[in-house]
Amino acid sequence: MQASFGHVRLSHVLTIVPQNLINIDNELNTRYKGDAKKLSQIKKNVGLQYRYEADQETTASDLGEYGAKILFDEFQIDKNSLDAIIVCTQTPDFFMPPTACYLHGKLNLNEKTLAFDINQSCAGYVYGLYIIYSMIENGSCKKILFICGDTWSKFYNPVNKPNLGGDGVSISLIEYSQKEYKSYFDLGSNGKGLKYLFMPFGAFRNTNLKTMEEPEILNKNIKEKQVYMNGLEIFNFATRKEPMAFLQLLKYANCDQNELDYCFFHQANKAIVDMIINRLQIDHDKAPLSINKYGNLGAASIPATLCDTINSHEFPLQKTLKIVLGSFGAGLSWANALISLDTNFICKKVQIYQKEKK
Template sequence: MNLKFQNKKITGILTILPENEIKFEDEVDNYAFSRSQSMKLKLIMGYDKRRVIKEGTTISDLCVFGLEHLFEKGLLDKNEIDAIIMVTQSPDYFIPNTSQVIHGRLGLRNDIICDELSQACAGYPIGLIQAFMLLEQEEINKVVVLNADIFSQKVSKQDRGSRPLTGDAASITIVEKDSSPSTIYGSINTDGKGADALIIPAGGFKLPSSEKTAELKTDSKGNTRSLNHLVMKGDDVFNFVQQAVPPMIENLLNKAGCGKEDVDYFMFHQPNKFMLKKLADKMEVPYEKMPNNVVENFGNANSVSTPTNITYNLGDTLTKDSLLICLAGFGAGLSWSSLLMNIGDLDFCGILDYKI
């Protein structure tokens, strides 16, 4: 599905990261792998350190912490927020939605839209697209897009395929109407036949959590997990990304009438360094234009990896200059999404450590 928007802009991006940091070497003995093999895996995949929450912290805690910081610094007026879009697959509760919890904790005004999107890896462009659509309404001028996930709580300690790359984080993106005529191009795609490539089998109404679903079992690759844990079919996900993403980006650029050389940066979801390097090679994009350093520094926090990519690699630049940026997310669903837009002259673009 191709989409097009005008008179919309991003005015600020903030990533909120837990202070708690875990190094790959601290957990390497949990895996059914020799230490030397694990060190090779670390080098190839880009494992090093990741940020994870402490027990009891939820996504609303991370988001409220970041929003209160923006209020206190005068970077966001709580009375000007017309809508909140929460993008997550690790909500505080089944009911109510987490955007409503955040609304209550912050004491926001009542005439406000609070929406929630259950999206993972592709969720950053999808959340922005939802914000752009809301801004078509006459009375909506400012939308807060919140991306947050804490999947470290759902990954087995003995899963060497997922544990070393899983991090926790939240982000806040402010989206507003814009008087300039610049056009934003977008795309959203889905292939539900591959939905089991990234799945937590138990815990929903299809298979409620129980003593039986909590039983640990070891697969053929030596990963030990239960049905309550995240299961990733790594080969399937890798092949999906290599096959689906390049034509999506080619189509996006064709719709915009520009070439890869016209794009300043390709700020993509960060599954791991290996996958992104292979993707850059296939797309014939220089590594310096497609950063791949988020997982090794913070871990992969689903849709939050994309704004983390922006704030970590382009934070200072985007408060001074404007760049043509291609955003893309891909993964659980299976789903893949993208945006091509000018981003810059932001009111803020940085990283905030979550402290309690």
């Protein structure tokens, strides 16, 4: 699927992470059971050093609500001007209603403001932008709030499984623009690869693992609300598909790679991103990493890297930037976008969630 848009702009991006900062060196004798070699390999290959982890009471919606209030208060955004609130998360508060509806009430939004969720994982930020750009381009909406992210730590067994994921949520505002900003999207899916990255238990499919044609999964002792991943298959998928999709996008947009200011790739792990960068021969300075600071934030990893790189709130942009957002993950799904950030674009450095005292 390819699509282009002309009168939509990404105007604000914030990212919120929980308070609990974890240095994985301090987990050597707990999570890594004294295996210094394994810890060293994770630091080298995955690129992980720090991550933020939410407590048991804090959910993705809490982080999203906190960030939305910063957006409304600090940047004088009239919440009654929102046409929709859309949430992309794999860690909702409830099976129903959608987390967007829950936040609609928590934020006291107008009854005319649409609210719905997108059930998408690591490619969710770009998928969400595609849906939002479509809604605005067709004239039905002018301003949409997009909240995207997860508390991944709740998916993992804290003793038996190393946790490479971090917790965090992005808050983005997308608006109609009278000025033309050409944006291009290239998205795709291969549902036959579902078995390589999924959560077997916790919903309503009575999963028989023996029918999944994945011998490895039978030995993993996967429990409810835990993720199974065939790491080699996902590595091969990401490093094969993402460079192809990236080049397809540039061809569709008639854009030379040298015209790009930045490429923000999903922070799955350092080895995957490095291989993608090397295969595309992208300058490493144009493809920043953030996994060492936050872990794999899933769908929020792209906006977090954006916030970590471009703090235009304190240092306003001096020119319009042309950037590519490249994502890939469970589904199997992938999505790339070529968009522009104008000199009025606001992006704050990553913020720490301040939990309200009861």
